[in-house]
Amino acid sequence: MTTLSHDRYCDEITHRTGQFRALLTSGSGLFATVPTCPDWTLEQLVRHVGRALLWVELLVRTRAQEEVPIDDVPGTEGPGTRGDAAALETWLAEAGAAAVAALREAGPDTRVWAWSGIHTTGFWARRMTHELVVHHADAMLAAGRPFAPVAAEVAADAVDEWLEIVQFVQRVLPDGPAKDLRRPGASLHLHATDTAPGLNAEWLIELGEDGVTWRRGHEKASVALRGPLTSLLLAFYRRLPLDAPRLEVLGDRKLLEFWLERATFG
Numbered sequence: 001m002t003t004l005s006h007d008r009y010c011d012e013i014t015h016r017t018g019q020f021r022a023l024l025t026s027g028s029g030l031f032a033t034v035p036t037c038p039d040w041t042l043e044q045l046v047r048h049v050g051r052a053l054l055w056v057e058l059l060v061r062t063r064a065q066e067e068v069p070i071d072d073v074p075g076t077e078g079p080g081t082r083g084d085a086a087a088l089e090t091w092l093a094e095a096g097a098a099a100v101a102a103l104r105e106a107g108p109d110t111r112v113w114a115w116s117g118i119h120t121t122g123f124w125a126r127r128m129t130h131e132l133v134v135h136h137a138d139a140m141l142a143a144g145r146p147f148a149p150v151a152a153e154v155a156a157d158a159v160d161e162w163l164e165i166v167q168f169v170q171r172v173l174p175d176g177p178a179k180d181l182r183r184p185g186a187s188l189h190l191h192a193t194d195t196a197p198g199l200n201a202e203w204l205i206e207l208g209e210d211g212v213t214w215r216r217g218h219e220k221a222s223v224a225l226r227g228p229l230t231s232l233l234l235a236f237y238r239r240l241p242l243d244a245p246r247l248e249v250l251g252d253r254k255l256l257e258f259w260l261e262r263a264t265f266g
Contacts, residue, residue: 004153004154006107012133024085027085035142045135049132053096054076057101065113114127127161134234150233163205181262182211184207186207189221189224204219221251223252235247237264238264
């Protein structure tokens with residue numbers, strides 16, 4: 001259920017790439033550990049983002065109909081010199097511009113391989129948007145800087161997409177971590193406290209015997225997580241602890257923790 005236009009996704013990819021570039025040119029330490037991805041430094045996180053952008057650019061530009069290993073994509077190794085912020089910024093700028101150009105040229109409905117079973121360029125525009133949003137939050141944490149609120153329509157769509165990914169993983173990986181998200185009668189409610197009513201930034205998630213189902217709306221649940229929409233999004237991605245300021249858990253906290261442990265795939 002895509003709620004944003006293809007151009008809006010492309011605009012957000014451009015914006016987030018620019019935010020990463022600004023961080024690189026601000027003097028932030030490239031060897032700082034990323035608290036939410038502790039196996040990575042800030043430089044490794046940026047390289048991960050750039051590799052993903054170049055991979056998607058090649059998939060879309062060539063209209064790939066089967067998976068292309070990311071290591072086979074030219075340029076994904078990035079600058080040869082470690083710790084060179086200027087070279088890293090230039091490489092990321094080129095990767096972001098190339099990915100957005102390919103996505104805009106293709107439009108949202110061109111057929112291309114995707115791991116999700118949604119074989120369109122629109123899938124990749126949406127996926128890369130939210131990949132960059134969440135990893136930008138990671139980068140700001142690594143740099144010790146505040147993360148500005150995400151545009152409400154983007155944050156709400158990111159929650160929608162993550163729930164769709166959980167459903168997809170349950171279908172295709174029956175023995176994966178999401179297989180345990182089946183507790184008939186158990187439910188979660190996400191409630192954004194800082195959005196306009198028209199956005200309907202509330203979600204009911206039910207852990208039924210046949211798998212996870214969800215819908216937008218205000219309904220009672222076994223546990224509720226309330227707070228600003230950007231904080232809800234980051235908590236849902238395990239980028240913020242449940243005890244973070246302005247977040248509130250009401251009801252069965254252990255159920256929410258159970259969900260977060262099994263609905264995290266990267």
